[in-house]
Amino acid sequence: MGGHLNINHLLFLGHGALWTIGLSLIALGGGGVAGFVIALARVSSLKSVRLLSAIYVQLIQGTPLLVILFLGYFGLAAVGFQLSPLAAAGASLTLYVAAYLGEIWRGCIESVPKPQWEAAEGLALSRTQRMMKVILPQAIRIATPPTVGFMVQIIKNTSLASVVGFVELMRSGQIVNNSLFEPFAIYAIIAVVYFAMCYPISLYSQRLERRMGRGKFNLAPA
């Protein structure tokens, strides 16, 4: 015990912060791809696909991320699939992010005004063409502010990966605390670093939202 916070501790925390960013990007990438599939499945013309994707979203959104993490790390290990902390955290976050982003994006796809869908159909576009050329380009505009906002949630949620021993920012703070035992000071530093990562993204998301609100292309139905 004892000692003071020195440059090595700070470097260690910095290393953890980099892994927080890395894990966030993994979750955003994996969850983004899977979430896109979920969003399309939720508006599919097949009832079974709609139902299955709805069940998936309900199951994930009804379960705490912490439990999903425990299931992926300790649960799978107990039945013979030992994942590394990185793999378990990456996979759990991907499943989690996919459900939330899928639901956000479904809302965006559905908020493209009805006449746009009808006009595309009237122009004899196929379902794929209608989606790719008419609906999605508009849905992406609507989806940008909430997606950027959700990135803040992703960064904050990566802190839970610390409980399966993945050394990101939170875990590196706990490790430093184990040697210095100054919990309040160290967790305050950790909080400030998280804030420094999240707040600019929050501000950017708010700005995007305001810009959308007074945009020339008001997509709300007339």
Add this chain to the structure above:
Amino acid sequence: MGIELDFPAVLERWPSFLDGAILTLELAFFATVLGAALGTLAAVGRRSHSSLIARACKVYVEAIRNTPLLVQIFLVYFGLASIGLKFSAFTVAVAALTINVGAYTAEIMRAGFDAIPGGQLEAAEGLALSRLQIYWHIILLPAVERVYPALTSQFVLLMLASSVCSQISAEELTAVANYIQSDTYRAFETYIIIAVLYIFLSLVMRAGFWGLGFVLFPRRRRLGTPL
């Protein structure tokens, strides 16, 4: 080697699971009630004429919304300990969850306040209602009615997030599961069971809020709809 699952061996611990689930609901209940009050105060504070109060409320909301709950819980836990106050894990958990959900509530309530048409405020002033009457009848009640769906889904998320309190050894559902799996070596079954329990709890909460909304707000206004 095949996978052998033995749910009965874990399910025979059902009294512990039940205790955990009840504690999770208690955590969620207290944090929801206290957090709703704190968040409403903060939302009102952000409209204050005193720029100091308005700014303090904004700092609170932004600080909480941009840091992880896990860090906040540890800060409250060790922060209280470092000034010599010793509370039970349950009290600390309720305090941390309240501070957390208060900030989200404040942001939702603010959206509700912003949706109140200015003409109604002028009309209320014209009718010589007092400031308190205006706040209660013209601002607060209609705002809550509008943002009720957003508020309630935030409270369900809070119940799920309370699982993080297992990290400061509050004996809620996830902590119970951690204990049982280390005792039975059946981690997979244990966590599946509590996942199902959490899904059940969130369905129960949503049904409860839906019923409550039906009683409280029979008119079912939405954000942006005229009165």
